[in-house]
Amino acid sequence: MKPFVIFLISLFITLTIRGVFAFEIVKTPTNKNSLAPNLCSFGNHFALSWIERNTDGEARLQMATWNGSEFDEIRLIAKSKGMFANWADIPSLVEAPSGDLYAHWLNRIGNETYAYGIQIERSIDHGKSWQSLGWLHNDTSATEHGFVSLIPENRHVRAFWLDGRQMKKPTGKMMLRTAILDGNKIKSENMLDDDVCTCCPTGAIQLPSGSAVVYRDRLPQEVRDISLVHLKNDAWSKPCRIQKDNWVMPGCPVNGPSIATNGNIIAVSRFTVINNKAKIILRLFKDGKAESGEEIILDENVPVGRCVTVCSENAVYNIWIGDDKKQTVLRMAEVSLSGKIKRKITLVPIDKDRSSGMPRAIFSNNYLWVSWTGSNQVRLGRLKANIETGD
Template structure:
């Protein structure tokens, strides 16, 4: 760098350090607080989607991989019920197909069907079907599809006991390249009229060709609460509601783990000592989500007559846990689900409203405990008719499905929504700049009115700036025709060094020369991007470069283009 440029940069830095000493101290304190609190501050906006499910639909379920997302539900038909499936293509749901139709479905608000993508594009679907006339004499059936849900093979029972008892509350998870595991509540030991009947927790594996012999995981558990299962880098983790000895009837959450190397299951352990003593089943099980070896477990408890939705994090696949975080807003019904999104999780639950109304709420939570305010996804009944909301993550966005119903035997409708991850927007006046690019062309903010402008402050000397440039090029080429103008605002480089670098790295957008613009926009970190809307207002600002923060930047730009276009 030539001496005059170095001196100018040094003088600018010294002046800025003097001018912004107070601001730097404030920012430092904010940074320390942020590091300790790590608030999940990005807002979640609810976008309703057109549901493929008709009236008289219920108990929806969502699953997704990088390749696709599928919605399943039960619907009433003339001769019983049909389990339907629809595929989401990123824009809309496709025409529903039928997985199974039967006059003997066990159609229950809490014990619902599910689907799973596993292996190389295969799908598995489970449902419950009556085996006899008794109320709780039903079996689990699992069918496989080799063609994305267009056709289904012969259903099989994962359990081999052939007893006329309850089998349900199933969780499925892919556990290697070709197979999946299943866990369920199994009442095979129940005897009519007996006082010592025990519900058990059992598991089996589909190895790509057949189900293995089922294995007992716990011999005494709560009779009718959902299970939750996830695969971490360490193996499988299963959470469920346990049941202590008869003289206490404590029904807290327990878990078991399967070692990914040995395949051995651990003995049951208590997740957290809630101490909820209840002589019956609350029909409110836990849910689990994993990202690498990070684990999140959400559950409902009402110990000491205080209903709560709780959340625990683990960084080591469930070997240890942090302290629980309370999630609800004071009047929870429970019915939880949890999904990872980036470094945070999103928890959904049902909160009690006024006059028997229920509110399906979501909250974004950081592992450190910081949480964004709850967002209401939808309103429905707080009773059994509304069932259990379910979520999945698809392409870094959370999708939620639920049943809207107000009477247990009345009309019901499956709905779907997308939660768009949005950073809050600013609304500040932009500095009315006038600057030249490396080719001598002049740019003013006034001339760019009616465009969305992205000012990116960068320098050749800045490693993070260089890493961000290919992303900016892609964004510029993708959204230029919709009204986006990307301007690189160089800082600290000699003008004669820029053209060769611009050509070498393939920058597709104009680069403005360093003429104090960074000072005008009070830039303290490089890179910094400032987004200005069509009316000349600063709406967003992001410092540094991470792929996650750049995705947030893209969403803001697209939002401004859509809202103001």
């Protein structure tokens, strides 16, 4: 064997041992019949939230914090026999600038399958106890309210969600709405877009110029492209398409965008169909300049989608459900800040159907953490960040 080949094999083994390429499965405190995992920054580490369903029909939203080596004890956020436990519309948790925690979960409003609303919980003692703040929205009609994004904004928390109150009417449309969580108050509710896709997850970030939200829009002739709305100078922008894919889709694909930033660049990932070909595309741009961004195609091999994107100081990480040798898997692409694909790898096999849920990810302490649902239980894995920092 040639010396150079031996060197490459040795280097690969060394990097794998160091965890550069190895995706490590991490034990979670979840049980069977758990689903809807989510991750959020919390203190110096992160918190995992999830739903567990009991045999008596009660569902429990729970959380546990990672302390650097393992998870601390499980904390109960909320429980209800009316909790809407769903593979796509999942609860979330966020730490406010004050240190308070806010969580959202979905509670049934009526007897219709998708008649549910958004309940908000607040903790002022790091998740040990929780106070209900009630409905996020000022409407309690028996229609769909969900697909929430919670982000820190200045000294409070900003919420975005899809709101179906107008869908009581035969010609009613799904809306995108927003409100502020400030202490124990929910205030400043506004409508941002009056016609959006009915059941695709949203994504949001805080920028120096103001908060921004991405979502799947619903345009004339049933075009389902990704749009962005941005708060700047205390005013919301009009919806702006990230890119004119012109994907015509008569129904909701349940496949929303993801947005992340490291302060220097903004990254938006999306599943789309262009000329009858499914794609995963990452778009990189500067604050307020989405129309001039760079497009990086990550996958054209019949991907399922369900993207999630996170940023480190030196790179952008994108995770999605894709195909590897005719097997459904979680895929990951690491992209430099200049748009160069540094590596694309398969993380783990995953169920292709809805039982795998919505993958979620977070970057914490030089690890990329990824959650999903597998074999009827919440799963978690981590990948060591690339030791390289350049392009």
